[in-house]
Amino acid sequence: MSQPILIVGGGPAGLSAAHAAASAGRKVTLIEKEDRLGGAPILSGYAKLVPSHEWASDVIGAMVKRVVDNPNVTVRTGARVQSFDGTPGAFTATLKDGGKVEVGSAILTTGFTHFDSVNKPEWGFGTYPDVVTTTQLEQMISSGKGVRCPSDGRKPDRVAILLCVGSRDRQIGREWCSKICCTVSANLAMEIREELPESNVYIYYMDIRTFGLYEGEFYWGSQEEYKVKYIKARIAEVTSDGKRLLVKGEDTLVKRPISIPFDMVVHAVGMDPNVDNMTISSVFGVKLNKYGYIERKNTYTTLCETSRPGVFVAGSATGPETIDDSIAQGSAAAMAALTFVPAKTPAEAAE
Amino acid sequence: MPIHEKSLIRPEKLVEHEELVIEGMDVSGHWSTFIEGRSVPDYNETLQEEIAALPGGENIHRCWQCGSCTNACTVNALNPDFNPRYWIYLIRMGMEEELLRDKDIIWQCVSCNKCTYACPRDVVPEQVMKATSHWLELKGHTPKSPSMIFDEAFSEQVFERGKIEDGLVLREFFKRTGQPVTQPWLVALVSGLVKRFPVFYLMKLGLATVFRPRTRGWGKARDAIEEYVHECEERNRRAVGLGTKGAK
Ligand SMILES: Cc1cc2nc3c(=O)[nH]c(=O)nc-3n(C[C@H](O)[C@H](O)[C@H](O)COP(=O)(O)OP(=O)(O)OC[C@H]3O[C@@H](n4cnc5c(N)ncnc54)[C@H](O)[C@@H]3O)c2cc1C
Ligand code: SF4
Ligand code: SF4
Ligand code: SF4
Numbered sequence: 001m002s003q004p005i006l007i008v009g010g011g012p013a014g015l016s017a018a019h020a021a022a023s024a025g026r027k028v029t030l031i032e033k034e035d036r037l038g039g040a041p042i043l044s045g046y047a048k049l050v051p052s053h054e055w056a057s058d059v060i061g062a063m064v065k066r067v068v069d070n071p072n073v074t075v076r077t078g079a080r081v082q083s084f085d086g087t088p089g090a091f092t093a094t095l096k097d098g099g100k101v102e103v104g105s106a107i108l109t110t111g112f113t114h115f116d117s118v119n120k121p122e123w124g125f126g127t128y129p130d131v132v133t134t135t136q137l138e139q140m141i142s143s144g145k146g147v148r149c150p151s152d153g154r155k156p157d158r159v160a161i162l163l164c165v166g167s168r169d170r171q172i173g174r175e176w177c178s179k180i181c182c183t184v185s186a187n188l189a190m191e192i193r194e195e196l197p198e199s200n201v202y203i204y205y206m207d208i209r210t211f212g213l214y215e216g217e218f219y220w221g222s223q224e225e226y227k228v229k230y231i232k233a234r235i236a237e238v239t240s241d242g243k244r245l246l247v248k249g250e251d252t253l254v255k256r257p258i259s260i261p262f263d264m265v266v267h268a269v270g271m272d273p274n275v276d277n278m279t280i281s282s283v284f285g286v287k288l289n290k291y292g293y294i295e296r297k298n299t300y301t302t303l304c305e306t307s308r309p310g311v312f313v314a315g316s317a318t319g320p321e322t323i324d325d326s327i328a329q330g331s332a333a334a335m336a337a338l339t340f341v342p343a344k345t346p347a348e349a350a351e
Numbered sequence: 352m353p354i355h356e357k358s359l360i361r362p363e364k365l366v367e368h369e370e371l372v373i374e375g376m377d378v379s380g381h382w383s384t385f386i387e388g389r390s391v392p393d394y395n396e397t398l399q400e401e402i403a404a405l406p407g408g409e410n411i412h413r414c415w416q417c418g419s420c421t422n423a424c425t426v427n428a429l430n431p432d433f434n435p436r437y438w439i440y441l442i443r444m445g446m447e448e449e450l451l452r453d454k455d456i457i458w459q460c461v462s463c464n465k466c467t468y469a470c471p472r473d474v475v476p477e478q479v480m481k482a483t484s485h486w487l488e489l490k491g492h493t494p495k496s497p498s499m500i501f502d503e504a505f506s507e508q509v510f511e512r513g514k515i516e517d518g519l520v521l522r523e524f525f526k527r528t529g530q531p532v533t534q535p536w537l538v539a540l541v542s543g544l545v546k547r548f549p550v551f552y553l554m555k556l557g558l559a560t561v562f563r564p565r566t567r568g569w570g571k572a573r574d575a576i577e578e579y580v581h582e583c584e585e586r587n588r589r590a591v592g593l594g595t596k597g598a599k
Contacts, residue, residue: 122469170473206417236422236469250418250436255359257422257431 003104004029005337006093008081008280011039012323013315014109015063016330017337022072024338029074029101030067031081031093033276037064039111040316041323047141047191049323050183051214056142060323084284088310089342105310105337108294109330110280112271112316115166115174123162124238124265130156130245131238131265133165134181137188147192149264155196156263160247161185161203162235167270167320168206176291178270179320182209185268186218186228193226202229202260204249233258238265271320284311293319304333309343312336360386394445397592402442404590405485406583407478414439420466420476426459433459435466435476438483450483454492458484489591500527510576513566516559 005021007014010032022028034043041049041056042064049056067073080096084106093101117125117133124131129151140147149156163185167178182205189201203222208230210219222228235249244261251258273292274280281288287307289295294313297305304312314333315326364387370379395401402408414436421427421436433456441450450457457480466476487493495503504523508515525532545553566572585595 164471169471171468171471206415233422234417234419234471236419248422250422250434252416252418252421252436255434255437257427 002026003089004102005334006031006081006091006101006103006106007109008106009039009109009111009315009317010034010037010064010067010075010077011109011111011315011326012041012060012063013111013317013321013326013330013333014039014107015060015067016327017107017109017314017334018067018073018330019063019070020331020334021338022067022070024334025072026338027072027074028070029076029093029103031079031095032075032077033080035078037067037075037077040114044114044135045139045142046135047138048187050180050187051217051324063327081283084311087342087345088340091310104342105312105340106284107304107330107333107337108280108284108286108306108311108313108317109315109326109333110274110276110294110317112273112320113275115178115269115272117165117267117269119172120165120169120267122237123165123235123267124240124245125267128238128240128245128265130263131267133267133269134161134184134188135269137192137266141188141191141195146195147264154263155199156192157199158244158260158262159189159192159199159201159264159266160235160245160260160262161189161201161266161268163203163205163208163268164234165267165269166272174270174272174291176270176320177209179209179211180322181268181270183211183214183218185266186210186214186222188266189228190218190222190226193228200229201226202231202262204231204233204235204247206232206234231258271316274317277317284308286311286313289319291319293317302336304329304336310340312340364389393448395447396445398445398447398450399443401591402479402482402486405482405489405587407475407485408482409478410472410474411439411442411479411482413472414443414474415472416440417471419469419471420474423465423469425461425463425465430456430459432456435460435480439474439476439479442479442483451487451492454487457487458493458496460484485587486591489587489593497528500524503527510573510580512563513569513572514564516563518560519563 004027007018007028007030010030014030015037018028018030036042038060041060046056048054049059068075081093082096083094084091086092089104091103091106093103114135117123130149132150137147147156148154163182167174167176185203189203192199192201208219223230231251232253233249233251235247237248239246244263245265246259247262247265248259277288277292277294285308287295294317295307296313296318297307304314306313312333314329315321366385366387367381368379399411403411416436418436421434424433424435426433432453438450438453438457460477460480462477464477470476488495501524504527505515505520508520522532588595
């Protein structure tokens with residue numbers, strides 16, 4: 001049993017799986033649809049990551065290099081799998097360009113898609129240039145240009161971050177929490193206050209989910225050291241008085257309507273299922289769960305199995321995940337694929 | 352009062368003492384305003400279930416108090432005391448007495464459903480407002496609203512005959528709300544109609560007021576509808592812990 005492993009998706013989960021399998025001596029083919037590896041943190045230009053405060057380009061960049069330099073790994077960027085046939089232990093993946101790859105198993109690390117804020121029009125994205133997403137904010141910081149209002153390049157004096165945009169909302173069929181956006185928002189708020197000490201940063205929340213050890217450093221830290229203000233309200237709408245943005249809502253703790261001017265409003269966008277998931281599901285013959293992510297067969301025992309034997313899944317392809325958890329799952333999936341023994345066919349069993 | 356939060360406290364709970372010393376500390380006067388603790392001994396533990404059992408109240412337990420309904424609300428924009436989120440909270444906590452303080456504005460919901468489209472949990476607050484008004488009425492806290500009375504006069508005729516006769520609906524409505532039938536605007540309307548309508552049509556209208564229109568073979572349908580309506584009414588009464596009203 002030493003057939004090559006196919007890995008689809010070159011983000012943190014896929015890079016981790018490729019490294020693990022290749023380090024164990026297995027041949028790996030890594031397929032990535034974009035023209036470079038690295039997944040969301042690289043493709044969307046994230047700045048300093050939670051929780052390590054290291055730059056995404058440094059740490060995820062190092063993961064990319066480690067995989068590219070490994071002689072056991074064949075990387076195919078700008079590629080997609082068109083069909084996936086055969087039986088566990090003897091699959092053939094046919095790529096869009098006609099190329100064929102023979103593998104014994106596959107790992108899907110196809111990740112997520114950022115929620116598109118135009119689907120919540122009342123919150124002003126797409127209408128007002130100074131309404132941006134956390135992804136854009138990450139890019140402002142990672143590009144070195146700093147946090148500026150897109151409309152005229154001024155330094156924002158007042159910034160509002162709205163949590164749960166595209167998460168936890170039945171109106172748009174998204175009944176999940178995206179897990180990391182609270183902590184990422186607290187982190188970004190601190191970054192803004194660090195770069196622009198004169199600024200005022202407000203976070204509008206329904207619940208704060210800076211889970212585990214993120215509580216002290218990010219939630220408390222942003223309040224205690226960086227004086228970020230938290231307001232318990234889900235806002236009604238973002239409008240403009242011609243000069244500044246107006247955020248309207250109810251401060252539920254004091255039962256009082258609020259309408260507050262801001263220079264910049266940031267949507268903490270959620271992690272949608274990958275828009276490709278319907279195709280991925282039919283090409284690889286794997287089930288999706290009711291939310292549209294790739295379904296994991298087990299929670300315990302054997303991690304990372306899908307509904308199809310020999311096809312594994314890891315990272316945010318299964319639901320909202322953090323980078324470190326995606327990396328851990330990538331290694332687990334590699335382990336599952338390395339030790340995978342196809343069930344015997346009835347004929348083989350009879351011999 | 353510079354401290355906004357004081358507006359959240361009922362005035363009778365704010366107390367100042369001319370002279371008061373506690374453990375050697377002088378806490379007399381304006382600078383030491385006390386807030387008397389609120390004790391709510393009479394929680395109605397079943398309030399949420401009662402409202403949830405009325406049509407429209409089904410999803411109230413989903414609410415997580417985000418405030419989206421209130422900040423989207425048409426009536427709240429005019430009257431900040433009209434606060435669906437807050438009432439849902441009171442109902443869920445069983446604070447019946449607090450809820451009753453607002454009994455005369457809860458029914459003012461205009462059913463625009465802005466809250467419904469804003470609510471991330473699909474509570475359908477507009478329906479909860481309906482259920483709450485219904486509850487207030489069933490429990491005898493509020494009289495029937497004029498629109499409710501009109502609806503009743505209207506539907507009773509439909510149940511009875513499968514058809515309505517506008518004149519009779521109006522007359523019933525005026526009678527039940529204690530208004531004179533010869534409303535100036537109505538007289539003006541009718542005499543306007545008489546001037547403009549063709550004679551044949553007027554005759555038909557006249558006949559209809561004498562021989563009330565009736566859907567042929569309606570009897571069975573009427574019995575079935577009445578039975579169903581009676582069943583629903585009884586279910587609602589049971590839901591809020593009231594005895595049966597007796598067969599009609
Ligand atoms: C604004 C924002 C900030 C964040 N910051 C942090 C942070 O600081 N710390 C943290 O832990 N997490 C953070 N996250 C979460 C983080 O982005 C994810 O945990 C991580 O990207 C998941 O890695 P992944 O490999 O599972 O998926 P992805 O990063 O989405 O990678 C999937 C890869 O698969 C490729 N792909 C997709 N479909 C196909 C296909 N059909 N064929 C071939 N290739 C395909 C994609 O191009 C991509 O390269 C953040 C998320 C957001 C939205
Ligand atoms: S992590 Fe926070 S911001 Fe993100 S969906 Fe969950 S609660 Fe909302
Ligand atoms: S339906 Fe009623 S409660 Fe809802 S927004 Fe309209 S007026 Fe307000
Ligand atoms: S919008 Fe829905 S969840 Fe939010 S407070 Fe109103 S009823 Fe509750």
